[in-house]
Amino acid sequence: MRKISIILAAGAMALCTSGYANQPQAAAPSAASGADTEQRVELSNFDFNPKEIHLQAGHAYALVVANQASGGHNFAAREFFAAAKVEPADAALITDGEIEVPAMSTLTVHLVPAAGSYKLVCTHAGHAFLGMKGKIVVE
Numbered sequence: 001m002r003k004i005s006i007i008l009a010a011g012a013m014a015l016c017t018s019g020y021a022n023q024p025q026a027a028a029p030s031a032a033s034g035a036d037t038e039q040r041v042e043l044s045n046f047d048f049n050p051k052e053i054h055l056q057a058g059h060a061y062a063l064v065v066a067n068q069a070s071g072g073h074n075f076a077a078r079e080f081f082a083a084a085k086v087e088p089a090d091a092a093l094i095t096d097g098e099i100e101v102p103a104m105s106t107l108t109v110h111l112v113p114a115a116g117s118y119k120l121v122c123t124h125a126g127h128a129f130l131g132m133k134g135k136i137v138v139e
Contacts, residue, residue, distance in 0.1 A: 036062040036110055043073040043101060046130040048120060053136045057115035064108050067101040073122045073132070075099040080118035080136050084111045098123060113138040 039061050042049040055061060065075045078097025086094060087110035093099055094109065101107055115138050122132035 036060040038062045038064055040064040040066060041075065043067045043069060043075065043122070043132075045069050045071070046122075046127055046132045048075075048122075048132060048134040051134040053120070053134065055113045055136065055138045057113060057138050060110065060112050062108050062110050064106060065099055065101050066106040067103060070103050072100065072102050073124060073127065074101060075120065076123045077118050077120045077136055079116070080113065080120070080138075081111075083114035083116060083118075085114075086111045115139060 037059060039053060039055060041053060041064070043065065067073050076098040081094050081097045090109045090111070093107055099107055099109065113136075118136040118138070120134040120136050121128040124132075
């Protein structure tokens, strides 16, 4: 009985490992794969943190925009969103290149950015003047 158990265990092990070297490699992350790199941006009273966001062109990201303030803000980067490939399910979160983020809430947009340097601002009245602006650099 012990011989049979050893033989069965060895056979099962061989089956599990025999095709391992020939397994296909995981695909590069895409906006639909769920393997996006998270890039968090916090919005507070008249500030973006970080002010300069660095991303890699062609890499999938989950852009997490968190408004920590008691009032509304937006994440406006028209050229950035126009050039990026945005996950269709998240496209409705972007209107005219802006994501409106209500007070004390977080929104996530899955996208693949295109290379370039893009302006980032909050377009609410006076917010950019008070310092709520930044830059998105995609290399």
